[in-house]
Amino acid sequence: MKILVIEDEPEIRNDIMQSLQQENYVVESAPDYEAAREKLGVYEYDCILLDIGLPGGNGLQLLDELKKEGKQSGVIIVSAKGSIDDKVKGLDLGADDYLSKPFHMAELRARIKSLIRRKKLGGSTTIEINNVIIHTEQRAVYINDTQLQLNRKEFDVLLYMATNRNRLVNKTALAEHVWGDYIDEVNSFDFIYSQIKNLRKKLKEQHARIEIQAVYGVGYKLTDI
Amino acid sequence: MKVLNYITSYLAIILLVIISIWAGIFYYAMLGEIYDSIDDGLDNQKGLILQKVAVDSTILNKVGFEEGDYAIREISAETARNFRDVYSDTSMFMQNEQDFEPVRLLNTAFEHKGRYYQMQVVTSMVEEDDLVRELLYALIWLYAGLIITILILNNFLLKRTWRPFYQLLAQLKNFRLEKPVVETPPTKIEEFRLLNEAVQKMVQGTTDSYNSQKHFIENASHELQTPLAISINKLEALAEGGRLTSEDAKLLQTALNNLERLTRLNRSLLLLSKIENRQFASEEDVNINELVNKIIADFHDQLQFNNLSVEMAEQETCTVNMNHDLALIMITNLVKNAVVHNYKGGKITIDIRRNSLTVGNTGKAEPLNRERLFQRFYKEDETASSTGLGLAIVKAIAEAYGFSVDYSFRQLHLISVSFNK
Numbered sequence: 086m087k088i089l090v091i092e093d094e095p096e097i098r099n100d101i102m103q104s105l106q107q108e109n110y111v112v113e114s115a116p117d118y119e120a121a122r123e124k125l126g127v128y129e130y131d132c133i134l135l136d137i138g139l140p141g142g143n144g145l146q147l148l149d150e151l152k153k154e155g156k157q158s159g160v161i162i163v164s165a166k167g168s169i170d171d172k173v174k175g176l177d178l179g180a181d182d183y184l185s186k187p188f189h190m191a192e193l194r195a196r197i198k199s200l201i202r203r204k205k206l207g208g209s210t211t212i213e214i215n216n217v218i219i220h221t222e223q224r225a226v227y228i229n230d231t232q233l234q235l236n237r238k239e240f241d242v243l244l245y246m247a248t249n250r251n252r253l254v255n256k257t258a259l260a261e262h263v264w265g266d267y268i269d270e271v272n273s274f275d276f277i278y279s280q281i282k283n284l285r286k287k288l289k290e291q292h293a294r295i296e297i298q299a300v301y302g303v304g305y306k307l308t309d310i
Numbered sequence: 311m312k313v314l315n316y317i318t319s320y321l322a323i324i325l326l327v328i329i330s331i332w333a334g335i336f337y338y339a340m341l342g343e344i345y346d347s348i349d350d351g352l353d354n355q356k357g358l359i360l361q362k363v364a365v366d367s368t369i370l371n372k373v374g375f376e377e378g379d380y381a382i383r384e385i386s387a388e389t390a391r392n393f394r395d396v397y398s399d400t401s402m403f404m405q406n407e408q409d410f411e412p413v414r415l416l417n418t419a420f421e422h423k424g425r426y427y428q429m430q431v432v433t434s435m436v437e438e439d440d441l442v443r444e445l446l447y448a449l450i451w452l453y454a455g456l457i458i459t460i461l462i463l464n465n466f467l468l469k470r471t472w473r474p475f476y477q478l479l480a481q482l483k484n485f486r487l488e489k490p491v492v493e494t495p496p497t498k499i500e501e502f503r504l505l506n507e508a509v510q511k512m513v514q515g516t517t518d519s520y521n522s523q524k525h526f527i528e529n530a531s532h533e534l535q536t537p538l539a540i541s542i543n544k545l546e547a548l549a550e551g552g553r554l555t556s557e558d559a560k561l562l563q564t565a566l567n568n569l570e571r572l573t574r575l576n577r578s579l580l581l582l583s584k585i586e587n588r589q590f591a592s593e594e595d596v597n598i599n600e601l602v603n604k605i606i607a608d609f610h611d612q613l614q615f616n617n618l619s620v621e622m623a624e625q626e627t628c629t630v631n632m633n634h635d636l637a638l639i640m641i642t643n644l645v646k647n648a649v650v651h652n653y654k655g656g657k658i659t660i661d662i663r664r665n666s667l668t669v670g671n672t673g674k675a676e677p678l679n680r681e682r683l684f685q686r687f688y689k690e691d692e693t694a695s696s697t698g699l700g701l702a703i704v705k706a707i708a709e710a711y712g713f714s715v716d717y718s719f720r721q722l723h724l725i726s727v728s729f730n731k
Binding site for chain 2: 103104189238253255279
């Protein structure tokens with residue numbers, strides 16, 4: 086699985102690369118428009134992370150060229166502007182997803198995995214961790230072939246944690262992913278804890294060989310048992 | 311009072327005074343001239359009578375005025391010597407008017423063949439009361455004429471002259487910083503030209519500083535995003551490393567929480583700038599009822615967690631033409647506000663009418679500060695970790711569309727948005 090990170094901010098580029106390398110992806114990077122064009126001209130990538138504001142040119146232009154050449158790479162646009170125009174334009178030009186800066190690494194990983202799942206034509210849309218199988222399309226979870234009864238939000242939490250398996254997921258990242266961007270008051274995070282508690286209980290009852298651990302009060306981590 | 315009426319009323323008073331003084335002077339000057347002319351006439355008549363006496367001495371016996379306009383009576387030489395010509399005003403019975411009318415009388419003396427005579431010559435005089443009356447009428451007409459002329463001049467000439475001023479005034483009245491255009495009409499009058507220039511300069515200056523301030527906030531928030539994101543990523547990586555003592559972890563958690571709070575604050579400020587900079591251009595008909603129901607559903611977990619009950623009163627269907635994202639943000643902020651400033655087991659009421667949305671919640675027992683509630687960074691409770699921008703964003707969105715937002719307290723804290731433009 087090969088990913089190209091086109092991002093001009095060196096610290097952010099490094100963070101993204103490190104985070105993705107830990108997921109065992111092959112990650113390459115380009116700091117500006119020209120470098121990105123060269124790489125795109127020579128290599129094929131499964132997924133491209135594309136910053137719109139680049140030194141030397143606009144990321145949307147790269148996207149346009151890419152699509153004209155008929156490349157099958159999945160493209161996630163990243164924009165610091167957070168402007169709706171960029172989003173609409175990008176998606177019109179054939180981008181697969183849109184992420185506005187600043188974002189959590191957990192969110193980025195989830196988006197990339199979701200994109201790769203969708204791109205794999207005819208491939209499995211299931212995530213299998215030990216004895217737990219998550220069917221992402223049917224939104225169903227099986228443990229040892231028994232279906233686990235989860236409500237909508239519990240499923241979203243589990244899926245998000247599973248796509249970030251063994252990685253720390255920040256509470257804010259989880260809340261924003263599952264409950265929407267505008268849920269951001271700290272005192273409402275207590276209720277996330279209660280949701281996680283329910284989920285843990287259900288997993289344990291079915292003897293799932295995964296568990297959700299709290300990490301220093303910063304966030305949670307899905308680990309194998 | 312309009313400047314035109316102001317000038318007219320001043321002119322009316324000034325003209326009244328000037329015309330009155332002028333009338334007095336004119337009256338006396340004219341009267342003097344009339345006397346002068348009448349007295350000359352009497353003198354001339356006297357000469358004619360004396361010529362007549364020289365050829366016809368019978369008239370020396372004309373003692374009464376009768377049909378003529380003179381009378382002669384013999385006097386002693388002594389009296390005649392001390393005699394002086396005297397012009398005087400008197401009155402005389404006039405046959406035609408059947409009344410005593412004012413006359414001018416010349417009392418004089420002359421000598422004829424060694425004998426002395428006194429002679430009185432009269433001529434009819436102007437009637438002073440008539441003269442005054444005529445003069446008064448004339449002046450009233452003059453005054454009225456002048457005032458009417460001034461009014462007409464004001465209405466046509468002055469109005470025409472002041473037109474650029476009024477046009478400028480009308481534009482300034484409708485001036486809004488969001489649409490800073492003042493079109494000053496060209497004018498030949500220097501004062502107005504200067505005024506136009508000054509106003510243009512001022513508008514430009516105000517707009518520039520307003521814009522730079524707006525863009526400063528936007529740029530600052532924008533520039534802060536990257537370092538914030540990097541800091542959070544690094545701290546998360548540190549937490550993920552798993553080599554922390556629980557003391558370290560607590561410090562890390564506090565740092566992360568605050569960085570995230572800063573991120574939220576920054577995001578809200580950026581959103582506010584974007585609303586104010588009108589970066590949400592696209593508009594559509596938004597069904598408020600549907601949106602409210604969707605948002606309440608999204609808040610389901612939080613509502614349940616806080617044991618809050620929702621009383622939904624959809625009186626009518628409310629459709630508003632606005633940006634969909636902004637509508638979502640506005641209603642989300644209202645609902646969030648009602649959730650956050652509530653107590654466990656409290657209540658949230660939602661009332662939707664054709665042109666309004668009211669969100670109420672239980673909370674503090676006393677009313678909140680109505681003036682400051684919608685201000686940026688205003689917090690009822692200083693320790694609260696909210697950004698203090700939620701309701702400011704609601705207000706900014708409402709203002710962008712000309713809606714009004716109001717707060718009232720009737721056991722519940724009620725915030726209502728009226729979509730009437």
